[in-house]
Amino acid sequence: MSMSMSRRGFLGLALAGATAAGLAACGGEGGGAAGAGKGGADLSRKLRLPTYTPAKIPTPDLPIDAGQDPSYLKYPEQLVRSVPAPPGDGSRITALTQTWDVAPPGADKSAYLQELGKRLNAQWDMNIVVGEGYPDKFNAIIASDDLPDLVWFPPNQGLQRVPELLEAKFHDLTPHLAGDAIKKYPNLANLGDVAWKSAVTNGKIFGVAVSYSRFGQVYLVNQDFWRPVGGIGFTGADDFFQKSVQLLDAKRNRYVLEPAYVNHVHMFSQWYGAPNTWRLTGGKLVHQYETPEYQAALEFAVKCFKAGLFWPDATLATTKEKVANGQLGAYVESFPGFYNDARTQKYELGAIVPFAATPDAKPVYNAGLGSVGFTAISKKADPKRVEMLLNVLNFMAAPFGTEENQLVNYGVEGVHFTRKDGELTFTDRGAAEVPATQQPISFVIGSPSAIYLPGKPEGTRLIHDFETKVAPMLQERVTTGHFSDTFTTKGGELSTMGSDMVVDVVTGRKPLSAWQGFVKKWMDRGGAAMKAEYEASIARG
Numbered sequence: 001m002s003m004s005m006s007r008r009g010f011l012g013l014a015l016a017g018a019t020a021a022g023l024a025a026c027g028g029e030g031g032g033a034a035g036a037g038k039g040g041a042d043l044s045r046k047l048r049l050p051t052y053t054p055a056k057i058p059t060p061d062l063p064i065d066a067g068q069d070p071s072y073l074k075y076p077e078q079l080v081r082s083v084p085a086p087p088g089d090g091s092r093i094t095a096l097t098q099t100w101d102v103a104p105p106g107a108d109k110s111a112y113l114q115e116l117g118k119r120l121n122a123q124w125d126m127n128i129v130v131g132e133g134y135p136d137k138f139n140a141i142i143a144s145d146d147l148p149d150l151v152w153f154p155p156n157q158g159l160q161r162v163p164e165l166l167e168a169k170f171h172d173l174t175p176h177l178a179g180d181a182i183k184k185y186p187n188l189a190n191l192g193d194v195a196w197k198s199a200v201t202n203g204k205i206f207g208v209a210v211s212y213s214r215f216g217q218v219y220l221v222n223q224d225f226w227r228p229v230g231g232i233g234f235t236g237a238d239d240f241f242q243k244s245v246q247l248l249d250a251k252r253n254r255y256v257l258e259p260a261y262v263n264h265v266h267m268f269s270q271w272y273g274a275p276n277t278w279r280l281t282g283g284k285l286v287h288q289y290e291t292p293e294y295q296a297a298l299e300f301a302v303k304c305f306k307a308g309l310f311w312p313d314a315t316l317a318t319t320k321e322k323v324a325n326g327q328l329g330a331y332v333e334s335f336p337g338f339y340n341d342a343r344t345q346k347y348e349l350g351a352i353v354p355f356a357a358t359p360d361a362k363p364v365y366n367a368g369l370g371s372v373g374f375t376a377i378s379k380k381a382d383p384k385r386v387e388m389l390l391n392v393l394n395f396m397a398a399p400f401g402t403e404e405n406q407l408v409n410y411g412v413e414g415v416h417f418t419r420k421d422g423e424l425t426f427t428d429r430g431a432a433e434v435p436a437t438q439q440p441i442s443f444v445i446g447s448p449s450a451i452y453l454p455g456k457p458e459g460t461r462l463i464h465d466f467e468t469k470v471a472p473m474l475q476e477r478v479t480t481g482h483f484s485d486t487f488t489t490k491g492g493e494l495s496t497m498g499s500d501m502v503v504d505v506v507t508g509r510k511p512l513s514a515w516q517g518f519v520k521k522w523m524d525r526g527g528a529a530m531k532a533e534y535e536a537s538i539a540r541g
Contacts, residue, residue: 171376342459
C-alpha cells in the first residue's frame with residue numbers, strides 16, 4: 001500500500017480517538033486544530049476546493065466502482081511516470097515533521113535520501129521530532145521566527161492560535177490551489193475533497209493536505225473463533241449477543257471482546273445508526289451523545305459487560321496475540337492497522353460489516369478523517385520558491401503505481417529493494433533506511449491510499465471486499481472544513497470527559513441513568529459552544 005506501515009504509534013494517538021467518545025482529541029474537522037483564535041467561524045466563507053482530477057495509474061486488479069481504493073493483487077509491472085522533470089531548483093528544502101519510529105539516518109549516510117535528492121533536484125532536509133513533544137518543538141520554532149520552508153500542522157495535537165499564525169507567517173495558497181488552478185499539480189489534484197477540506201482555515205487554503213485513508217475503524221476477528229456459531233454474519237444486536245454468549249468460556253480463559261470499551265461503543269453505535277460525531281438537520285447540529293442511537297449502543301455495551309463478554313483485565317496489552325491463539329474474538333483497529341494485520345497475521349482475518357442492530361435501525365459506517373492535517377509554506381519563500389515547493393510536494397504525493405511513489409516508498413532497486421516473482425522486498429539496507437525515513441516524510445505529504453499487500457492477494461481481496469460493502473453506508477463528518485474555537489481550546493478536555501464517562505457506565509461504576517446528566521454537563525463545559533460555532537460556520541458555507 002502507499003501509506004507507511006509503521007504508523008501504528010501515531011494511529012494509536014490520532015485515530016483510536018476517532019471513536020464515539022474520542023471526537024475532540026482526534027481533530028480533523030477542517031477547522032478543528034486550525035480553528036482556534038478569534039473569529040474562526042465569522043471569517044469562514046465559500047471556497048472553491050481544488051478540482052478533483054484522477055491521476056493516471058496502472059489499471060487496478062479489482063473494481064473501483066463504489067469508491068474503493070485502487071487494489072492490486074500483484075505489484076504493477078508497468079509504472080507511470082507522473083512528473084516528467086525534477087521539480088526542484090537545486091536548493092535545500094527544510095521541513096518540520098514528526099516520527100513515532102526511530103530517527104532515520106541523515107543524508108550523508110542514506111542512499112535513499114541521496115537518490116531522492118537527485119530525483120527532486122533538491123536537498124530534502126527534515127527537522128524531525130521523535131515521539132512526543134511536537135507542539136513544544138512547533139512553538140519553539142514559531143517563537144524563534146526561524147521557520148523551515150514546510151511546516152506540518154497535525155489535526156490532533158492541540159496547536160493554539162493557528163489562524164493567526166497562518167495569516168502572519170504562512171502563505172495563503174488559495175490562488176495556487178483552488179478550483180482549476182490545482183491542475184498545474186496533477187498529483188495534488190488527485191487528493192480529493194475529503195482531504196482538502198482539512199487544509200481550509202478561515203475560508204482559505206493555507207496548506208497542502210496530507211492525504212490519508214478516508215475509511216474509519218474496523219471490527220476485526222479471527223474467523224476460526226466464530227465458526228462454531230456460523231461465522232460473522234449477524235441478523236441484529238441480539239443475534240450478536242447470543243452468539244457471543246455461546247462462545248464465551250471464562251473457565252478456559254476465552255472471551256469475546258477486547259477491553260477497549262469506548263471503541264466497542266463506537267462499533268455498536270454504527271449498528272444503531274448514530275451520527276459520525278454530529279448530525280446536521282436543517283442547519284442545526286445534534287451531538288452523538290444526545291442521540292437515542294448512541295445511548296442504545298451504550299446500553300448494549302453495558303449488557304455485554306454484565307454478561308462477561310469483555311476480557312476481564314482492562315490493561316490487556318496482548319490483544320492480537322490473544323486473538324491469534326483463539327482466546328479473544330474481536331478487536332477494533334484503525335483502517336491502516338487493518339492493512340497491516342491483513343499483511344502480517346497468520347490466521348484467517350475477518351472484518352465485521354456494520355449491520356442493523358434492530359429491524360428499524362439503519363446501519364452506517366463512519367468515515368475516517370481523510371488526512372493527517374496539512375503542510376503550510378513559510379512566507380519567507382518568495383513567489384517563485386512557493387511554486388517550486390508545490391511542485392516538489394506534487395512529486396512526493398504521486399499515487400501508487402507511479403515511479404515517484406515507488407521511489408518514496410521503496411527507494412532504489414538493487415540497493416533498497418529487489419524484485420522476485422514481480423513483488424518487491426526490502427534489502428537489509430532498505431529496511432534500515434526507507435521505512436524510518438518515509439514515515440516523517442509521510443506526515444509532510446502523503447499519497448492517496450491503495451491496497452497492495454506483497455505476497456498476500458487474499459488480504460487485498462479482504463480489504464477490497466470490506467470497502468465494497470461499507471461504501472454505500474459511508475458516513476462523513478458534517479463538520480469537516482468548518483471551525484470551532486472551542487474545539488481547540490477544550491477539545492481534549494471534552495474528549496477525556498466523554499471517554500471516562502463511557503468507561504464508567506459500561507463497567508458499572510456509574511448507572512446508565514447518569515448519562516443524561518453527563519450530557520448536560522458536557523454541553524455546559526463546551527459542547528454547546530462547539531455546536532454554536534460549527535453551526536455558524538456551516539451557515540456561512
